[in-house]
Amino acid sequence: MDIALSDELRTFQGQVRDFLNASLTPDIREAARLSTTILAEHGATQEWHKIMFRQGWAAPSWPTEFGGPGWDPMQRYLFAAEYARAGAPRLSPLGLGMVGPAIKGHGSEAQKAFYLPRILSGEDVWCQGYSEPGSGSDLASLQCRAVPAGDDYIVNGSKTWTTNAHHASHMFCLVRTDTTGKPQAGITFLLLEMDSPGIRVAPIHILGGDHEFNQVFFDDVRVPRENRVGAENDGWTVAKYLLEFERGGSAHAAALRAGLAGVRQMAQRRRNSDGQSLLAEHGFAHDLSALEIELTTVEFTEHRIMADIAKRGRPGPASSMLKTRSTEVQQAVSELAMQAIAYYGAPHQPQERLPGANLEAIGQRDEMSVTARYLNDRAASIYGGSNEIQRNIMAKMVLGL
Ligand SMILES: Cc1cc2nc3c(=O)[nH]c(=O)nc-3n(C[C@H](O)[C@H](O)[C@H](O)COP(=O)(O)OP(=O)(O)OC[C@H]3O[C@@H](n4cnc5c(N)ncnc54)[C@H](O)[C@@H]3O)c2cc1C
Structure with a gap:
């Protein structure tokens, strides 16, 4: 496609190109080049995330009020093109591209204030607990159970194919809180810490030899009610909103x-x-x-x-x-x-x-x-x-x- 760029856009493109060329260390470039999954080696990806954060470019599509660069669609497109051309490793989309937008769209003000800066800086590393053994395409059939107990929920069950659970500090998770009505109407969206007592992460090795994802087991795991995003039993609304970003939000x-x-x-x-x-x-x-x-x-x-x-x-x-x-x-x-x-x-x-x-x-x-x-x-x-x-x-x- 032939796009005639204005002088301003050409300058912007040059600045992005220069920054990427100057900041990508040989080790980070190598990690990106040798990666065999959607994510490069974790340490190199985290190091690069910090560099991008310091530059203010970790989340190109986030609004400025949450720390995004405030770029228009054309700037974002040029940035993505330069980023790919430079061979930079992809930052994990699980925080920046998935739970971040979900918290922005459906989280409380306290959740936005607490989580968004940590997602942006890369301080917290996220994984996604949607799929379960037996619940993939038919996600609404999920069985992982959360029962209210005082100020907490108590979670029992298991999630599978959980990308990056072995590196993650946090998980966004769908749990069943009601079994009486339509399956979609009894699901709640929770944010939980991966070092909570009762969580066990078991590796799954894939055909190419990589350890990319895992099965995660929950045994009486306590999650504070304040970590719920959206209303109880309305997690399906948040989940669907997030999936739109997972499927279409990145370049x-x-x-x-x-x-x-x-x-x-x-x-x-x-x-x-x-x-x-x-x-x-x-x-x-x-x-x-x-x-x-x-x-x-x-x-x-x-x-x-x-x-x-x-x-x-x-x-x-x-x-x-x-x-x-x-x-x-x-x-x-x-x-x-x-x-x-x-x-x-x-x-x-x-x-x-x-x-x-x-x-x-x-x-x-x-x-x-x-x-x-x-x-x-x-x-x-x-x-x-x-x-x-x-x-x-x-x-x-x-x-x-
Ligand atoms: C590399 C990788 C990473 C993943 N990471 C995560 C993650 O981090 N977190 C997470 O929660 N999940 C993750 N997943 C799980 C992923 O979302 C599921 O694998 C996917 O939703 C399909 O579910 P399933 O594997 O249970 O297959 P099934 O649902 O059992 O489907 C089997 C086959 O039947 C077809 N099929 C099923 N239902 C229909 C229908 N109604 N109409 C037509 N065809 C149908 C499917 O297309 C598929 O070909 C990951 C999967 C992979 C492969």
């Missing part, structure tokens, strides 16, 4: 474009026996161009949603469209990367991939994470609500079927 196209540029580089240096670059092969070049077009459609959808957020403060049901299309393109990008690296996708090199490792790797360093990332990207059409469920939402809420 995807810029990161996808950076990923595709990486594929182009890998294909450029891969040669067949005649010395011809893979990039020049008709089939590969066709797939690359087709994907570039798909990516541009994601970019336009993203712009539309950003305009909606600017107008109405929330992404709305069209965020399901963005979630579906962007994850499909994300998976296609990692499939093409696998084609580009060919046999170099076969060696399993988890130790060589660790930040700071001095083991000699097989193949180029930037190709070492391609297979693990490809495997991890299969999850993209499942997390945040599977793409089948997103299509159901679009059918109902967007098409009115």
Whole structure:
């Protein structure tokens, strides 16, 4: 897309580019480059979060009253594009992009004053306790129970697939507080501290070898009632509001474009026996161009949603469209990367991939994470609500079927 930038925007773009280039240390860049899940190594991500916070850029879409930079949609877009181009690690969206907006939209004044500054600074690290064994797509069937007891709730049950629970200081959580009516009408939204007595975090290792998520067990865990967001039994309203941000609130196209540029580089240096670059092969070049077009459609959808957020403060049901299309393109990008690296996708090199490792790797360093990332990207059409469920939402809420 050709965007004619005003002088002010060009200056802004230059300032962002200069800052990122000057502030990204080699270790942080390396952690981002070698990451195989949506989040880079935790220590490097936290270090980068602090740097972004000091600069006032940790939460580009937050309003200034809560510490955001006050950028308009075009500035946010340019920032996201520069951020992806620089290869900066993604800050965890669980606080800044999910529970932060939920507290802003539905929290009490005391909750806003206490939690938002800590989310912004990265002092608190969040995880999301929605899914349970047996309650994923059918989230409203969740069983984790909270019973009022004096000034507290007492929570018993379990949550699963909890990304980052092993690093988190806090969890936002859906619990059942009523079993009598419609399932959706008996759910409450709680904020809890992960070091509360009675919480146990058990790791789950995924196909690519990463430890990204966990199962979390609650055994008589006391959570103060003042940690409830919204009314008792009205947690479903808060949960749905938050999911709109999870599915549509962040910039995807810029990161996808950076990923595709990486594929182009890998294909450029891969040669067949005649010395011809893979990039020049008709089939590969066709797939690359087709994907570039798909990516541009994601970019336009993203712009539309950003305009909606600017107008109405929330992404709305069209965020399901963005979630579906962007994850499909994300998976296609990692499939093409696998084609580009060919046999170099076969060696399993988890130790060589660790930040700071001095083991000699097989193949180029930037190709070492391609297979693990490809495997991890299969999850993209499942997390945040599977793409089948997103299509159901679009059918109902967007098409009115
Ligand atoms: C990498 C990763 C990270 C995650 N992180 C978190 C996290 O931090 N916190 C959290 O709470 N959860 C997390 N999840 C869980 C995620 O939200 C669920 O996996 C997802 O909602 C699907 O639920 P499920 O796994 O129980 O599958 P199921 O609901 O059992 O679905 C199985 C299959 O059936 C299809 N299906 C189900 N119902 C329908 C329907 N009505 N119409 C059409 N098709 C249907 C689904 O699309 C899917 O293909 C994560 C998942 C992954 C993979």
